[in-house]
Amino acid sequence: xxSAPQVPEPILSVRGLRVAFGTxxxxxxxxxxxxxxxxxxxxxxxxxxxxxxxxxxxxxxLRLVRPPARxxxxxxWRGRDVLRMAEREVRGVRGGEIAMIFxxxxxxxxxxLTVGTQIRENLEEHTDLDGAxxxxxxxxxxxxxxxxxxKARIEDYPHQFSGGMRQRAMIAIALASEPQLLLADEPTxxxxxxxxxxxxxxxxxxxxxxxxxxxxxxxxxxxIAQTCDRLxxxxxxxxxxxxxxxxxxxxxxxAYTLGLLNSVPRGGALRQPLSSIAGQPPSLANRAPGxxxxxxxxxxxxxxxxxxPPLVDIAPMHxxxxxxxRKVAQR
Amino acid sequence: MSxxxxxxxxxxxxxxxxxxxxxxxxxxxxxxxxxxxxxxxNGVSFSVARGETLGIVGESGCGKSTLARCLVRLNxxxxxxxxxxxxxxxxxxxxARRDYHRRVQxxxxxxxxxxxxxxxxxxxxxxxxxxxxxxxxGAVPERVSELLELVRLPADAAERYxxxxxxxxxxxxxxxxxxxxxxxxxxxxxLVSALDVSVQAxxxxxxxxxxxxxxxTILFIAHDLRLIRHISHRxxxxxxxxxxxxxxxxxxxxxxAHPYTEALLKAAPELDPARRSVIDAVRGELPSPLALPAxxxxxxxxxxxMDRCRVERPPLEGRGAHHLAACHLEAGTLRPTAVQAEAExxxxxxxxxxx
Numbered sequence: 001x002x003s004a005p006q007v008p009e010p011i012l013s014v015r016g017l018r019v020a021f022g023t024x025x026x027x028x029x030x031x032x033x034x035x036x037x038x039x040x041x042x043x044x045x046x047x048x049x050x051x052x053x054x055x056x057x058x059x060x061x062l063r064l065v066r067p068p069a070r071x072x073x074x075x076x077w078r079g080r081d082v083l084r085m086a087e088r089e090v091r092g093v094r095g096g097e098i099a100m101i102f103x104x105x106x107x108x109x110x111x112x113l114t115v116g117t118q119i120r121e122n123l124e125e126h127t128d129l130d131g132a133x134x135x136x137x138x139x140x141x142x143x144x145x146x147x148x149x150x151k152a153r154i155e156d157y158p159h160q161f162s163g164g165m166r167q168r169a170m171i172a173i174a175l176a177s178e179p180q181l182l183l184a185d186e187p188t189x190x191x192x193x194x195x196x197x198x199x200x201x202x203x204x205x206x207x208x209x210x211x212x213x214x215x216x217x218x219x220x221x222x223x224i225a226q227t228c229d230r231l232x233x234x235x236x237x238x239x240x241x242x243x244x245x246x247x248x249x250x251x252x253x254x255a256y257t258l259g260l261l262n263s264v265p266r267g268g269a270l271r272q273p274l275s276s277i278a279g280q281p282p283s284l285a286n287r288a289p290g291x292x293x294x295x296x297x298x299x300x301x302x303x304x305x306x307x308x309p310p311l312v313d314i315a316p317m318h319x320x321x322x323x324x325x326r327k328v329a330q331r
Numbered sequence: 332m333s334x335x336x337x338x339x340x341x342x343x344x345x346x347x348x349x350x351x352x353x354x355x356x357x358x359x360x361x362x363x364x365x366x367x368x369x370x371x372x373n374g375v376s377f378s379v380a381r382g383e384t385l386g387i388v389g390e391s392g393c394g395k396s397t398l399a400r401c402l403v404r405l406n407x408x409x410x411x412x413x414x415x416x417x418x419x420x421x422x423x424x425x426x427a428r429r430d431y432h433r434r435v436q437x438x439x440x441x442x443x444x445x446x447x448x449x450x451x452x453x454x455x456x457x458x459x460x461x462x463x464x465x466x467x468x469g470a471v472p473e474r475v476s477e478l479l480e481l482v483r484l485p486a487d488a489a490e491r492y493x494x495x496x497x498x499x500x501x502x503x504x505x506x507x508x509x510x511x512x513x514x515x516x517x518x519x520x521x522l523v524s525a526l527d528v529s530v531q532a533x534x535x536x537x538x539x540x541x542x543x544x545x546x547x548t549i550l551f552i553a554h555d556l557r558l559i560r561h562i563s564h565r566x567x568x569x570x571x572x573x574x575x576x577x578x579x580x581x582x583x584x585x586x587x588a589h590p591y592t593e594a595l596l597k598a599a600p601e602l603d604p605a606r607r608s609v610i611d612a613v614r615g616e617l618p619s620p621l622a623l624p625a626x627x628x629x630x631x632x633x634x635x636x637m638d639r640c641r642v643e644r645p646p647l648e649g650r651g652a653h654h655l656a657a658c659h660l661e662a663g664t665l666r667p668t669a670v671q672a673e674a675e676x677x678x679x680x681x682x683x684x685x686x
Binding site: 245 | 384390497499527528529530531535536539540554556558560561564594598601602603604605607609610611614616617
């Protein structure tokens with residue numbers, strides 16, 4: 001134990017998370033065997049293309065995925081399994097200890113309530129503050145997330161805010177309960193690049209000052225590189241690779257991660273063909289029996305099509321579900 | 332392949348303005364207030380050489396899509412001129428106008444919204460070919476197969492409907508539809524923005540290949556700086572309806588001359604986790620196009636702002652070879668790699684200490 005650096009215990013451990021739709025005979029498994037940990041104060045990126053199950057995973061953590069979808073596995077939040085909690089207990093965790101923000105602030109905020117009302121609602125549910133203190137606190141929170149003239153704007157409605165300000169307001173609501181973990185589902189995808197930059201840096205500053213952990217779902221590898229400490233790459237509902245951002249960006253150990261990183265244009269290769277990944281992501285109903293990436297994979301061998309490869313550790317805190325990870329690493 | 336065969340400009344845009352009147356509310360009518368005006372384009376000028384790719388980049392609301400729509404006459408500009416091959420586009424009529432619309436084709440961001448859902452791919456392509464009378468009789472199906480091959484779709488795609496395809500494939504259909512009329516200029520408005528990265532790369536490669544094969548001139552409009560840098564010979568940066576900087580791609584990315592370009596480049600998340608910054612690239616948000624700031628439109632957000640910027644609008648001027656910028660700063664004032672001097676906005680640590 002002495003040789004390895006001291007790694008703090010995770011506050012959230014997800015084990016064997018599975019989300020299935022359809023009938024038991026014709027089951028569509030959208031998320032399968034997903035494992036990951038979140039440690040105190042870290043930003044974990046959850047990356048993947050559309051349909052990879054990253055948003056569904058995030059929602060399943062807070063029991064926001066409702067029947068007929070079937071959710072199984074373990075979501076250990078500070079030792080307690082969220083999936084097996086009583087509904088009352090979940091309500092203390094959801095929006096309290098764990099808060100969530102969404103991609104579309106306009107549809108996630110209530111359009112007929114003022115921003116102030118929505119912050120005070122959360123304060124009422126999750127803190128012991130009285131009315132006057134809640135009002136003072138709500139203004140403080142709006143100020144904290146960088147809304148100018150917070151006091152004057154607290155009784156504004158969401159439609160009176162710009163896209164970036166709405167996202168800030170949603171973050172203020174999420175912070176009202178002083179969460180230990182913030183789940184962010186594509187929080188900047190709908191925003192312009194200069195506003196995205198402001199929001200991401202706000203999240204990072206809040207993480208530092210409030211010692212929160214963050215799980216950030218995004219499809220943008222640039223956002224991951226700039227914001228996250230560790231990264232979990234998902235493909236077709238499973239974890240493809242999981243490890244420290246710097247390690248994965250320097251030397252990806254899964255053929256899909258490598259393909260994804262190479263698909264992004266970088267400066268200096270003006271007007272040269274990009275190395276794209278052939279084909280398209282598989283549909284839910286039509287997944288290969290083995291590794292779901294095998295039909296598109298340039299490294300494919302016969303073994304890839306037998307069974308989905310398990311996530312194996314290749315370095316401390318770095319796992320990959322790729323049979324060919326040695327070949328991939330040599331590239 | 333990196334140098335365009337420059338043969339003089341094929342398209343020239345001069346001082347283009349586009350103003351939209353906002354519908355007046357009942358209260359505004361009763362009180363007799365005039366309709367509010369959205370200033371979407373405020374004097375845009377540039378030219379494009381044959382076979383060149385001009386990238387146009389900017390954030391939402393900068394007028395880049397309005398510009399594209401003006402170029403194909405989906406909107407009629409309020410003022411200014413557009414010439415194509417020496418002819419004034421805005422006064423074309425009859426056969427000459429039809430011919431212009433054939434030669435300059437637009438490909439839209441959302442092929443699901445721009446393709447008729449009740450027409451098969453064959454019907455869509457055939458309609459375009461026959462409208463312009465490019466092929467007759469048996470040559471039409473032949474041309475359809477040729478087009479599908481050109482965009483690398485399987486031959487059986489012809490009998491299917493748009494909803495049966497994935498996003499990337501639908502974008503290929505959109506491109507095939509544009510190419511069906513043998514254009515020499517493509518206007519691609521956010522062509523790949525809705526696609527996943529791995530599929531994006533496929534479409535970009537296709538576009539590069541088609542451009543070489545068919546000698547196309549391309550206006551590539553996008554908000555993604557990495558894509559723009561990859562595909563363009565020259566890049567124009569737009570802000571609030573005006574071009575603020577125009578230069579050859581590598582010049583613009585290595586040594587931007589306008590503070591907005593600099594901010595945009597800084598804000599774009601870099602792919603290198605070792606290079607992070609904790610300071611906001613630019614403060615504030617885009618002003619409303621209903622009430623443009625006086626002077627330089629960027630001055631309320633600019634970190635180099637001077638008194639002059641608040642009153643006098645800088646013209647787009649030469650900054651060296653093939654490099655234009657609209658800024659009052661002396662050349663060489665921007666230090667793209669220098670650390671920003673502004674102090675980081677302090678985050679109030681009090682939240683943790685609250686009861």
